[in-house]
Amino acid sequence: xxxxxxxxxxxxxxxxxxxxxxxxxxxxxxxxxxxxxxxxxxxxxxxxxxxxxxxxxxxxxxxxxxxxxxxxxxxxxxxxxxxxxxxxxxxxxxxxxxxxxxxxxxxxxxxx
Amino acid sequence: xxxxxxxxxxxxxxxxxxxxxxxxxxxxxxxxxxxxxxxxxxxxxxxxxxxxxxxxxxxxxxxxxxxxxxxxxxxxxxxxxxxxxxxxxxxxxxxxxxxxxxxxxxxxxxxxx
Numbered sequence: 001x002x003x004x005x006x007x008x009x010x011x012x013x014x015x016x017x018x019x020x021x022x023x024x025x026x027x028x029x030x031x032x033x034x035x036x037x038x039x040x041x042x043x044x045x046x047x048x049x050x051x052x053x054x055x056x057x058x059x060x061x062x063x064x065x066x067x068x069x070x071x072x073x074x075x076x077x078x079x080x081x082x083x084x085x086x087x088x089x090x091x092x093x094x095x096x097x098x099x100x101x102x103x104x105x106x107x108x109x110x111x112x
Numbered sequence: 113x114x115x116x117x118x119x120x121x122x123x124x125x126x127x128x129x130x131x132x133x134x135x136x137x138x139x140x141x142x143x144x145x146x147x148x149x150x151x152x153x154x155x156x157x158x159x160x161x162x163x164x165x166x167x168x169x170x171x172x173x174x175x176x177x178x179x180x181x182x183x184x185x186x187x188x189x190x191x192x193x194x195x196x197x198x199x200x201x202x203x204x205x206x207x208x209x210x211x212x213x214x215x216x217x218x219x220x221x222x223x224x225x
Contacts, residue, residue: 004155031210031211033212033213035213035215040217041217041218042116042201042203042215042216042217042218043156043201043213043215044215045212045213045214048210048212050210055210056210056212091155091156093155095211098211099144099146099161099205099211100146100158100161101158101211101213102158103155103156103157104155105153105154105155106153106154106155
C-alpha cells in the first residue's frame with residue numbers, strides 16, 4: 001500500500017517568502033507528527049495532531065510556523081517570512097495511534 | 113533537559129562482523145526506546161522497539177539491549193552486509209508525551225566488502 005507522501009520534495013525560497021509543505025499520511029492513521037531535521041542531526045519534534053486536533057505544538061520554533069490538519073487527513077506546515085535558519089528537511093510521520101511511526105521522504109527546504 | 117548521545121564518528125567495519133552502536137541518555141528514563149534506519153535523502157524507517165522493563169529484543173540479525181541503570185541502549189547488527197550501510201538513529205519516548213520521538217543525532221555505519 002501507499003506510504004506517507006510529502007510534497008514538494010525540494011523547495012527553494014527567497015528569504016522573506018512564505019512556503020507551504022504538504023503531508024499525505026497513510027490512510028486511516030490517527031496520529032500525525034512533523035519533525036525538522038538539520039544537516040547531520042536527528043529529527044526534532046515540531047508538532048502533533050490526533051485526527052484534526054493539534055494536541056502539541058511545543059516544538060514549533062517561532063510564531064512564523066503554523067500547521068493544520070483540517071479534516072484529519074492531509075496536513076500542511078506553513079512557514080511565513082522564511083529565514084535562512086529555516087533551511088532543513090521537514091519530515092512528516094503518521095501512526096495508527098500505536099508506537100511505530102511511518103515517515104515520509106521529507107521536504108528539503110533551502111532558504112536563500 | 114534530556115540529552116541523547118550517539119557515537120558522532122562514523123563506524124567502519126568489515127562485512128561479516130558484528131556492528132555495535134551505542135545510545136546514551138541523561139536524566140529521565142523513557143517509557144520505551146526505538147531504533148530507526150535512515151538512508152540519504154529518505155525518511156527514517158522503524159527497526160526495533162524496546163520497553164523500559166525489557167532487557168533485550170531480537171529481530172533477525174538485529175539485537176537491541178536496554179540498561180536503565182547505565183542509561184544506555186546498544187544496537188547490534190550481526191553478520192553485517194554492505195547493504196546495512198546507513199545512519200542509525202536512536203529515539204526515546206516518554207510516557208504522557210503523545211509518543212513523540214526524541215532523537216539522537218545518529219551514527220553512520222559503513223560496512224566494507
